[in-house]
Amino acid sequence: MPIVVQKFGGSSVANAERIMRAARRAIRAKKAGYQVVVVVSARGDTTDDLIALAHEITETPPAREMDMLLATGEQISIALMAMAIQALGEQAVSFTGVQVGILTDSTHTKARIKEISTERMRSALAENKIVIVAGFQGVDDKENITTLGRGGSDTTAVALAAALKLQGTDQVECEIYTDVDGVYTTDPRLVPEARKMDAISYDEMLEMASMGAGVMHSRSIEFGKKFDVPLMVRSSFSDAEGTWIIPETEWMTRFPVCGAALAKDEARVFLENVPDVPGVSHKIFAAIAAKNIAVDMIGQSAGAGGKAAIGFTVMRNDLNLTIATLRPLIEELGGTIAPVEDVCKVSIVGSGMRTHSGVAEKMFAALAQEQVNMKMITTGDIKISVLVDKADGQRALKAVHQAFALDQKRFGSGITPSESINQPVPSAEFATRPPRATVGDLAAATQRLTGMEDIVISGVRLDSSYGRISVMDLPDQPGNCSKVFQAIAEGKILVDMIVQNITAPGKAELSFTVPKADLNKALALTQKRVSEIDPTVRVVAVEDIAILHVTGVGMRTHTGVARTMFGALANKNINISMINTSEVCVSVVVAADRGEEALSCLKSAFNL
Numbered sequence: 001m002p003i004v005v006q007k008f009g010g011s012s013v014a015n016a017e018r019i020m021r022a023a024r025r026a027i028r029a030k031k032a033g034y035q036v037v038v039v040v041s042a043r044g045d046t047t048d049d050l051i052a053l054a055h056e057i058t059e060t061p062p063a064r065e066m067d068m069l070l071a072t073g074e075q076i077s078i079a080l081m082a083m084a085i086q087a088l089g090e091q092a093v094s095f096t097g098v099q100v101g102i103l104t105d106s107t108h109t110k111a112r113i114k115e116i117s118t119e120r121m122r123s124a125l126a127e128n129k130i131v132i133v134a135g136f137q138g139v140d141d142k143e144n145i146t147t148l149g150r151g152g153s154d155t156t157a158v159a160l161a162a163a164l165k166l167q168g169t170d171q172v173e174c175e176i177y178t179d180v181d182g183v184y185t186t187d188p189r190l191v192p193e194a195r196k197m198d199a200i201s202y203d204e205m206l207e208m209a210s211m212g213a214g215v216m217h218s219r220s221i222e223f224g225k226k227f228d229v230p231l232m233v234r235s236s237f238s239d240a241e242g243t244w245i246i247p248e249t250e251w252m253t254r255f256p257v258c259g260a261a262l263a264k265d266e267a268r269v270f271l272e273n274v275p276d277v278p279g280v281s282h283k284i285f286a287a288i289a290a291k292n293i294a295v296d297m298i299g300q301s302a303g304a305g306g307k308a309a310i311g312f313t314v315m316r317n318d319l320n321l322t323i324a325t326l327r328p329l330i331e332e333l334g335g336t337i338a339p340v341e342d343v344c345k346v347s348i349v350g351s352g353m354r355t356h357s358g359v360a361e362k363m364f365a366a367l368a369q370e371q372v373n374m375k376m377i378t379t380g381d382i383k384i385s386v387l388v389d390k391a392d393g394q395r396a397l398k399a400v401h402q403a404f405a406l407d408q409k410r411f412g413s414g415i416t417p418s419e420s421i422n423q424p425v426p427s428a429e430f431a432t433r434p435p436r437a438t439v440g441d442l443a444a445a446t447q448r449l450t451g452m453e454d455i456v457i458s459g460v461r462l463d464s465s466y467g468r469i470s471v472m473d474l475p476d477q478p479g480n481c482s483k484v485f486q487a488i489a490e491g492k493i494l495v496d497m498i499v500q501n502i503t504a505p506g507k508a509e510l511s512f513t514v515p516k517a518d519l520n521k522a523l524a525l526t527q528k529r530v531s532e533i534d535p536t537v538r539v540v541a542v543e544d545i546a547i548l549h550v551t552g553v554g555m556r557t558h559t560g561v562a563r564t565m566f567g568a569l570a571n572k573n574i575n576i577s578m579i580n581t582s583e584v585c586v587s588v589v590v591a592a593d594r595g596e597e598a599l600s601c602l603k604s605a606f607n608l
Helices: 016-031 046-057 063-087 119-126 152-166 202-210 218-226 250-254 280-290 316-333 359-369 390-403 441-447 480-490 516-533 561-571 592-605
Strands: 003-008 035-040 092-095 102-104 113-116 130-134 137-139 145-147 172-178 199-201 231-235 243-246 259-263 266-275 295-300 307-315 343-349 376-379 383-389 456-463 466-475 498-504 507-515 538-542 545-553 578-581 585-591
Touching: 003 016, 003 152, 016 035, 016 063, 016 130, 035 063, 035 119, 035 152, 046 063, 063 092, 063 130, 063 137, 063 145, 092 119, 113 152, 119 130, 119 152, 130 152, 152 172, 152 218, 199 202, 199 250, 202 218, 202 243, 202 259, 202 343, 218 231, 218 545, 259 390, 266 280, 266 295, 266 316, 266 343, 280 295, 280 307, 280 316, 280 561, 295 376, 295 498, 307 316, 307 498, 343 359, 343 390, 359 383, 359 390, 359 480, 376 578, 383 390, 456 592, 466 480, 466 516, 466 545, 480 507, 480 516, 498 578, 507 516, 516 538, 545 561, 545 592, 561 585, 561 592, 585 592
Parallel strands: 003 035, 003 172, 035 130, 092 130, 102 137, 172 231, 199 243
Antiparallel strands: 102 113, 137 145, 231 243, 259 343, 266 307, 295 307, 295 578, 343 383, 376 383, 376 498, 456 545, 466 507, 466 538, 498 507, 545 585, 578 585
C-alpha cells in the first residue's frame, strides 16, 4: 500500500479549528487508499515563546536544556492532532522523535539525522492507524533529546518518507502543508506579479531555498533528492494543487530562468591582498568550517602581482564570529579584512542556463537600467547571484523578475500539457506522481552514506575546454558589467563561471570563462567594449586553465566541503585562481597542466 507523509507547520495547527482541518486531510488521504504518517510543528508562536521564556531565566541558556525545552512544543501538537483524528472516528497514535527512533548526532539545537527506525511506525500503520510524529526533534546515542534547527519539521517529514522508502516501501510521497499554496517564481509579498509554479526540479528548489525563498529549508530538499522522494508543497487552507518538487525533466531546460529570490540576512566578508599561493584558501575556509559556519557565495578573483582578493558571504548572525575567527589569520598572511557593507543577495535560477546564452547579460542589463550597482557576482551551474546594497534589494528583485517575464504563463507555471500549444511535452502529466530519479552517480554515492544526512558527493569532473577572460580595475559603476556581457551575448558566446569582486575603492575585477574556441573572439569583444568605458583598463585572456567541478547534495549546509576540496589541492601544491559555489556544485580554476593531478586528488579526497 502506498504511503504519504503529510507535514503541517505551526500556522496549520495554530488553533483547534486548524488542527481539525489538518486531521480531516489526513483522514481523506487514508480513505483514498494511503497509509498516512503526519508530522507536525509546534503550534503558532510556541517555539518563539519558549525561547523568550528561556532568555528571561538566563541570557545564555545551555544548548542541551534548550533542546529539552523546545521539544515540548511539538509534543503538544502531536497529542492534539491524535485527539482530533480519533474524535473524527479514525484510529491514531502519536510519537515523539525519541519514541519513533529518529537518531541524530549530538549537536544540540542543530542536530543532523543519522538514521531512523521505521519499525514502530510500520507496526502502527499495519494496525490501520494514522501515525503522528513530532517534527524538529530526535535523540542522540546517549539518549539526550536533540532538535534539528531551522526547517526541522520539514526535514523530519522528508527524512521519514526516505526511511520508509529505503526500508521496504517503494511508493512514498511527501506533502508539505503550509500557509502558501505552492512555490512561486519569487516572493509574492515582494513582487505581487509572482506566479505559482506547477513543478520545479530538486536542484532548482535547492538553489531557490539557499537564495532566500522561504517555502522550504535546503536540508529537507536534500533528503528528497538523495532518496528520490517526490515532494508537494501545498496550502493547508485550500484543496488547490500545489507545486511538485521532482527530478529534472526535459521541459525544465526550455526556459533559461524559472525563479528569482532575495536573501536579506547575508553579510559579505571581503579579504584583500591575501597571498595568491597554494593553501591560502584552505587555511581560510578550514578556520571557518571549524566553527561550523556555513559559507554561501564564494568568489575568488584571478589575482595579480602575487596577491588575490576573496569575497564570501555568511549569515548575518555568524558575521561577528567569522571576523573574530579570521582576523588573526589574515593579519598573519599580510592581508586585510575590508569593512562589512549592508548588502543583500539577488539571484536567478533555472536549469536552462546550461544551454541558453545571454542570461547574465539580461540580468545585469535589468539591474543597470535601475541603476543598481553589483558589488559581487558568482555563478553556479544553474544560478547567478549578485550582491547589491540592501536598500536596492527589492527594486533589483522586481527588475530581474520582469526581465525574464516570470510573471507570464509558461509550461510548468500556469500552462499544463493539455493547454500547451506547439510545445512537445513528456507523455506523463507532471502533476501526477513524478517519475523515479534515474540511478547513477547520485544513487551510488547515497549507498555509501554512514548517516542519512551526510553530504553526498556524487562526482568530480575535469573540464579543459574553457579559457578565462579577466578585466582588471574596471570602474565600479552600474552598467559596466552589463556592457561587457552585452558584447559577449551579441557574439553568441556561452559564459560559464563569472566572478566579480571589488578590489579597491571604485575599482572591480571581473573574470569569466568561455569555450576555448571562442576565447579570442571574446577577448576582442571585451577589449573593444571596455575601451569605450575606460581605455586604461586591462583585459587579459588565459587559455591554459582547467576547471574542476565537485557535484553533490548539501554543498552549502555542510561546512567542510570547501575545506576538504581546498585542502586536497593545497597538499598537492596546486594553486586555485577562481572559485564559484552553489548548492549542488563547487567549481575551481587551476592551471591546465595540473588538471589531471587535481582531478585525481579530489576523487581521492571524496572517496570516489
